[in-house]
Amino acid sequence: MNTTIMLFLVQDGITNGAIYALLGLALVLVFAVTRVILIPQGEFVTYGALTYASLAAGQMPGTAKLALALGIGAFVFDLFVARKALHGRLILRSIVANIVLPAIVLALTVYFAAQKPPVAICIALSLVIVAMIGLYLYRIAFQPLAHTSVLVLLIASVGVHLALQGLGLLFFGAEGQRGPAVLSGAFTAGALRFTGQSITVYAITIAFIIGLWLFFGLTLYGKALRATAVNRLGARLAGIRTTLSGQIAFLLASVIGALSGILIVPITTLYYDSGFLIGLKGFVAAIIGGLVSYPLTAVAALVVGIVEAFSSFYASNYKEVIVFMLLIPVLLLRSLAAPAVEEEKD
Amino acid sequence: MSALLSVTDAHVAYGKVEAVRSVSLEVGANQIVTIVGANGAGKTTLLLAIMGILPLKGRVAFAGQDLAQLDIEDRVAMGLGLVPEHRELFVTMNVEDNLELGAFRIERRRAKASMERVYALFPRLKERRKQLAGTLSGGEQQMLAMGRALMGEPKLLMLDEPSLGLAPIIVADIFRIVTELRASGVSVLLVEQNAQAALKIADQAYVMELGEFALSGKASDIAANERVAASYLGFQHEGESAL
Numbered sequence: 001m002n003t004t005i006m007l008f009l010v011q012d013g014i015t016n017g018a019i020y021a022l023l024g025l026a027l028v029l030v031f032a033v034t035r036v037i038l039i040p041q042g043e044f045v046t047y048g049a050l051t052y053a054s055l056a057a058g059q060m061p062g063t064a065k066l067a068l069a070l071g072i073g074a075f076v077f078d079l080f081v082a083r084k085a086l087h088g089r090l091i092l093r094s095i096v097a098n099i100v101l102p103a104i105v106l107a108l109t110v111y112f113a114a115q116k117p118p119v120a121i122c123i124a125l126s127l128v129i130v131a132m133i134g135l136y137l138y139r140i141a142f143q144p145l146a147h148t149s150v151l152v153l154l155i156a157s158v159g160v161h162l163a164l165q166g167l168g169l170l171f172f173g174a175e176g177q178r179g180p181a182v183l184s185g186a187f188t189a190g191a192l193r194f195t196g197q198s199i200t201v202y203a204i205t206i207a208f209i210i211g212l213w214l215f216f217g218l219t220l221y222g223k224a225l226r227a228t229a230v231n232r233l234g235a236r237l238a239g240i241r242t243t244l245s246g247q248i249a250f251l252l253a254s255v256i257g258a259l260s261g262i263l264i265v266p267i268t269t270l271y272y273d274s275g276f277l278i279g280l281k282g283f284v285a286a287i288i289g290g291l292v293s294y295p296l297t298a299v300a301a302l303v304v305g306i307v308e309a310f311s312s313f314y315a316s317n318y319k320e321v322i323v324f325m326l327l328i329p330v331l332l333l334r335s336l337a338a339p340a341v342e343e344e345k346d
Numbered sequence: 347m348s349a350l351l352s353v354t355d356a357h358v359a360y361g362k363v364e365a366v367r368s369v370s371l372e373v374g375a376n377q378i379v380t381i382v383g384a385n386g387a388g389k390t391t392l393l394l395a396i397m398g399i400l401p402l403k404g405r406v407a408f409a410g411q412d413l414a415q416l417d418i419e420d421r422v423a424m425g426l427g428l429v430p431e432h433r434e435l436f437v438t439m440n441v442e443d444n445l446e447l448g449a450f451r452i453e454r455r456r457a458k459a460s461m462e463r464v465y466a467l468f469p470r471l472k473e474r475r476k477q478l479a480g481t482l483s484g485g486e487q488q489m490l491a492m493g494r495a496l497m498g499e500p501k502l503l504m505l506d507e508p509s510l511g512l513a514p515i516i517v518a519d520i521f522r523i524v525t526e527l528r529a530s531g532v533s534v535l536l537v538e539q540n541a542q543a544a545l546k547i548a549d550q551a552y553v554m555e556l557g558e559f560a561l562s563g564k565a566s567d568i569a570a571n572e573r574v575a576a577s578y579l580g581f582q583h584e585g586e587s588a589l
Contacts, residue, residue, distance in 0.1 A: 084415060085415050220446065220447075220450065220454075223439070223443050223446065223447055224447060224450060226436070226438075226439060227436045227439065227443075227447050230436045230437060230438050230439065231434050231435065231436055231437070233399070233430070233434050234433075234434030234435060234436055235436075235447070236418045236419055236422075237397075237418065237422065237427075237428055237430065237434060237495070238422070238447045238448050238450050238494060238497075238498065239419050239422035239423055239450045239451035239498060240419070240447065240450050241419050
C-alpha cells in the first residue's frame with residue numbers, strides 16, 4: 001500500500017467517523033438522561049436522509065404524514081394522563097404542540113414538494129419533520145415507561161426500531177435514493193481531494209460538538225439535562241421535570257440523526273433499512289465510551305470510521321464484522337477494569 | 347390561622363408492610379417542627395411521602411392546597427423543599443451549578459439574589475464554588491444540599507438527618523443555620539436521630555415509634571418527658587435496621 005491510498009482511506013474514515021461521532025454522542029446523551037438505548041437512532045438517519053432526497057426530487061415524503069399521526073397520538077396520551085385535572089390552557093397547549101405544528105409542517109411539505117424546493121428548504125423541512133417524530137415517539141413509547149428498567153426500555157426501543165423500519169419501507173419503497181450535495185465543488189490539497197460535501201461533514205460535526213459543549217456547559221437547560229443524567233431524584237427535587245429532560249434529549253437525538261442522514265445521502269445511496277447499521281456503528285463508539293463519556297465516544301467514533309475504511313480496502317466482505325469485533329476487546333477490558341454496576345433504582 | 351403543612355391520617359406502605367400508620371401532623375408558619383425517633387421508626391418514609399416520592403394514603407395539604415394530584419416537581423414549585431438523607435447532589439457538577447439548578451423554577455433575576463443569600467448563609471460554599479460537588483467533605487455536601495433546596499425559595503424546608511455522620515462542630519453550625527432560617531421566615535420540618543439537639547431548637551415535636559406518633563407537643567415539654575429522656579436522650583436503644 002502506498003501513502004496516497006493510506007491517506008485516502010484515513011480521509012474516508014474520518015468523514016464516516018465524524019458522522020458516527022455525532023450519532024454516538026446522541027446515543028450517550030439519550031441513555032444518560034432517559035436510560036433508553038436508542039436503537040431507532042438509525043431510523044432517524046434514514047428518515048432524515050430519504051425525506052431530504054424525496055423533497056429534493058420533488059416527491060412528497062410520507063414522514064410528514066407520520067409526524068401528524070404521531071402528534072395526534074401524543075395528544076391523546078396527554079389528554080389521558082391529565083384526564084383528572086383537565087383545563088383549557090393545558091389542552092390548548094397540547095393541541096398546538098402536537099397537532100397544529102405538524103399540520104402546518106405537513107401543509108408546507110405538500111406545498112414545497114410540488115415545486116422542487118431549494119436545498120436549504122429541503123434540509124429545514126426534513127430536520128423539523130424528523131425532530132417532531134422523535135419528540136412524539138418519546139411521548140408515546142418511552143415517557144409512559146420512564147420508571148421501568150433498562151431492559152423494558154430496550155425492548156420498547158427495539159419495537160420502535162422495527163415499526164419505524166417497516167414504515168420506512170412503506171414511505172420510501174425498497175429502492176435506494178441519493179440526495180443533492182449540500183455544498184458542491186471540490187479542491188485538491190496534495191494528493192487528497194476534498195469535496196464540498198466532506199468539508200460540510202467536518203464543519204457541521206465540529207460546529208455541533210462545540211454547540212453541544214456550550215449548551216451543556218453554559219445554559220440552564222443544558223445543565224438541567226446533565227443534572228438529570230447524574231441524579232434523577234436530585235433533579236426532580238430541584239424542580240426539573242424528567243419528562244422535560246427526556247424531550248430535550250430525544251429532540252437533540254432526532255435532529256442529530258436526521259442531520260447525519262442528510263450529510264451522508266449525497267455520498268452514499270441509502271435504503272429504508274440502511275440506518276440500522278450506521279446507527280450501530282455510532283453505538284459501537286458509544287459503548288467504547290462506556291455510554292457515559294462524550295470525548296471518548298467522539299474519539300472512538302473516529303477509530304471506528306478509520307478501521308472501517310481500512311477493512312473495506314483489505315477485506316471488504318468482512319468490514320462490518322471487523323468493525324463490530326472492536327467491541328470484544330473493549331468489553332473484555334471494561335469488565336476487567338470495573339466491577340458490574342448495579343442498576344440504579346428510582 | 348391554618349397551618350402551612352397539614353398531614354391528616356397518613357398511611358405509607360412498602361407493598362403490604364405499613365411503615366407509617368395513621369399519622370397526623372402540622373407545621374405552622376415560622377416554626378421548626380421536629381420528628382424524633384429511633385432508626386426504622388418511619389421518619390424518612392413519612393418525609394418522602396409528603397414530598398410525593400412515595401405514595402401516601404390520607405390527606406396532605408400545603409399552603410391550603412391538597413397535594414394529592416401534584417407530583418414532586420409541582421410541590422417544589424409550590425415552595426416545598428426536601429433535603430434528603432443521601433443529599434442527592436449532582437456530584438459531577440460544581441457547587442455553583444448545583445445551586446443554580448436549585449433555582450430551576452425561579453425567575454433568573456431572583457435566582458441571582460437567592461444565590462447571594464445562600465452564600466451569606468454558607469460562606470464555605472462561596473469559597474468552593476468552582477469545586478465539583480462530589481469532592482466536597484460531608485459537611486460541605488450537607489450545606490450544598492441545603493443551599494440547593496433554599497435556592498428554590500421554599501416556604502417549608504424538610505431536612506432528613508442533616509447531622510448524620512458529621513463532626514459535632516459542623517452539626518452545631520447546621521443547627522444554628524436552621525434557627526436562622528426560621529428567623530428569615532422559612533419553616534423547617536426536621537427529622538433527627540440526634541433528639542437532644544433537635545428538641546433544643548424546635549418549637550413543636552413529634553416522637554415516632556414503629557410507624558406511629560407516640561407523643562407530640564411543645565418541644566420543651568417533650569424534652570422534659572421522662573420516657574423520651576430515657577429512650578432518646580440518654581442511651582439510644584437500638585431500633586430495627588434502617589429502611
